Amino acid sequence: MSGRPVKREDFIPDEVWVTGDDGFFLVPLRRTEDPLRWLEVCRSDQAVTIQVDDGSDRFDGKGIVPTSSCSAPWVVDRMLDLLDVGPGMSVLEIGTGTGYNAALLAARAHAGAVTSVEVDPVIAERARSALARAGHAVTVITGDGTEGWVERAPYDRLIATASVSVVPHAWVEQTRARGRIVLPFAGIFDGALAVLQVESDGTAWGRFYDTAGFMRLRNQRPDPHLWWIGEDDANVRTSGRYLDAPFRDSTAGFVVGLWLPGCTTGKIEEGGPAKTLLLSHTPSQSWASLTAGTGNHEVTQYGPRHLWDELEAAYDWWMATGQPTRERFGLTVARSGQAFWLDTPEQTLTCS
Numbered sequence: 567m568s569g570r571p572v573k574r575e576d577f578i579p580d581e582v583w584v585t586g587d588d589g590f591f592l593v594p595l596r597r598t599e600d601p602l603r604w605l606e607v608c609r610s611d612q613a614v615t616i617q618v619d620d621g622s623d624r625f626d627g628k629g630i631v632p633t634s635s636c637s638a639p640w641v642v643d644r645m646l647d648l649l650d651v652g653p654g655m656s657v658l659e660i661g662t663g664t665g666y667n668a669a670l671l672a673a674r675a676h677a678g679a680v681t682s683v684e685v686d687p688v689i690a691e692r693a694r695s696a697l698a699r700a701g702h703a704v705t706v707i708t709g710d711g712t713e714g715w716v717e718r719a720p721y722d723r724l725i726a727t728a729s730v731s732v733v734p735h736a737w738v739e740q741t742r743a744r745g746r747i748v749l750p751f752a753g754i755f756d757g758a759l760a761v762l763q764v765e766s767d768g769t770a771w772g773r774f775y776d777t778a779g780f781m782r783l784r785n786q787r788p789d790p791h792l793w794w795i796g797e798d799d800a801n802v803r804t805s806g807r808y809l810d811a812p813f814r815d816s817t818a819g820f821v822v823g824l825w826l827p828g829c830t831t832g833k834i835e836e837g838g839p840a841k842t843l844l845l846s847h848t849p850s851q852s853w854a855s856l857t858a859g860t861g862n863h864e865v866t867q868y869g870p871r872h873l874w875d876e877l878e879a880a881y882d883w884w885m886a887t888g889q890p891t892r893e894r895f896g897l898t899v900a901r902s903g904q905a906f907w908l909d910t911p912e913q914t915l916t917c918s
Contacts, residue, residue, distance in 0.1 A: 572673055575608040577666035577696045578636055582607055583615040583629055592618050592629035613638045616664060620784075621688060633781060634689055636664045637727065644776065646670060648761050649725050649748045654678045656718065658740065660711035660749075661685075661727035661783075665693030669702040671725070680704045681718050683711045685784055712785060714740040721745060729757055729780035731827070733899045738762075738770045747772075750780040751897070754829045754845075755812050755819025758892050762899065771898040771911055777816055788830035788848070795851060800868035808856070808863050809878055813843055818884060820892045824906040824915055825880035829873065845873040 584607065586593040592615060597604040607614055614636040618629025646667075651657055653676040659668050662684035672680045682704055684690035690708040697704045707715050711726070712734040719740035726737075729752035741747055743766040751760045757779055762772035782788075812819040813833060823829070828849055834842040846853040852869025854877070865874050884890070890908060898905050906915045 572666070572669045572700070572702075574636065574639065574666055575605060576700050577664040577669065577693070578608045578614055579616055579664070579692060580604070581616075583618050583632065586628065591625065592632065594627070611639055613641075617686070617689060621686065634663055634686065635781065636666055637780070641778070642667055642670065645725060645727075645748050645750075645759065646674065648759065648775065649723050649746060651675050651678075651723050655722040656720075657681070657723045657725070658715060658718070658721040658737075659683070659725050659727065660714070660737070662690055662693045662706050663727060664689075665697045665702075665704070665706070667725075667727055668693070668704045668706070669697060669700060672697075672702045672704050678722075679718060681707060681715050681721075683707045683709050683715050685710055710785070711783060712736065716740055724748075726750065726783075727780070728783045729778070730783055730786055732786065733760075733762075733770075733897070733904055735768075735899060735901055738764055738768065738899055741770070750778040752780070752782055752786070753820050753823030754826055754831045755823050756816045758820055760897055762897065769898060769900045771896060773896040774820075774892045777820070777892075788846075795853065796868045797866075800866045801872075802864060802866050804859075804862040805856070805865050806862055807878070808858055809881060810841075810843060812877065812881060817889070817891055818881065821884045821890065821895065822877060822880045824895060825883070826873070826876055845877060847871055847873060 580597040581594050583592040584595045595604055615632040617634035619631055620633045651674040655675050655678040657671050657675055657680045659682040662668055662682040668682045687708050690706055694706045714736045720742035722745050724737050724741050724747045726749035729750040731752045741764045743764055745764045747762040749760050751758050758774035759776050759778045760774050762770040764770045812822040829845050829847045832844040842855050842857045844855050850869050850871050852871040852873055854867040854873035857864045867874055894909055896907050898911050907913050
């Protein structure tokens with residue numbers, strides 16, 4: 567491995583994406599056109615977007631959705647500290663991105679083996695080239711990160727740089743007993759870092775830390791097309807309660823989200839004071855919305871699950887339990903699925 571320090575700008579491509587003058591679209595910032603600003607972005611303490619809209623050009627040279635980035639340095643450092651990589655360890659990274667994080671892993675593992683899996687072939691090849699130029703011995707695989715990379719298993723450590731709402735059991739299977747997994751968990755309102763220890767019985771368990779917002783694994787992205795399916799058959803009621811705390815309070819949102827696995831959420835700003843809050847659940851095709859009124863509010867629910875009722879029940883549970891913080895919650899992953907708990911794995915949350 568090269569003795570050179572790991573510099574972020576050595577891994578960031580010559581074209582990055584920044585917010586345009588209109589405050590909405592992302593626009594390209596090219597090193598060849600503005601090298602000083604490009605370097606300033608690379609050396610900032612913020613995430614750097616390196617791809618938008620999965621590399622398509624749907625908006626004529628502009629972008630809407632960031633789909634690959636180099637994470638903020640403080641987040642990278644925090645996750646590496648939680649991962650606790652030592653010399654000689656074998657490490658699997660899910661989500662190569664620029665290759666910067668993989669280079670940092672290689673620097674910590676020294677003579678260990680670092681493997682990184684990237685789903686996007688263009689990004690994977692660019693990372694391979696950057697790592698080779700910088701002299702870091704990392705094997706970059708183009709493939710589906712949810713499957714891990716069994717050819718070099720078992721690993722001492724596994725780290726994901728894209729968030730998940732369902733932890734693939736393949737990651738547990740490919741990590742040796744007493745090994746560690748660090749990943750960003752994607753809740754429906756807010757996320758957190760999860761640190762899991764793998765056991766010899768094929769399970770992994772651990773706690774949540776900090777707040778974390780990462781791009782989703784591509785095959786775990788929420789379905790944006792559920793809203794208003796079956797609207798004519800939806801159940802409508804009025805409520806004097808406007809429950810928006812999970813939408814605006816980070817802790818409330820994270821905890822309530824544990825009770826509503828499989829859901830996604832949104833907010834629609836309307837004319838005047840009216841505001842619509844949304845929930846949807848992909849497997850059941852259920853959705854719910856609350857639209858603000860003047861005193862009474864309209865709750866609309868469709869499908870086998872009454873999502874807004876579940877949201878209210880989860881929030882009331884959190885309040886009655888003393889508003890526990892995210893660090894008191896944990897996650898157990900088994901072959902049969904995953905479960906959330908409060909304080910100890912024996913106190914499992916009963917999710918729908």
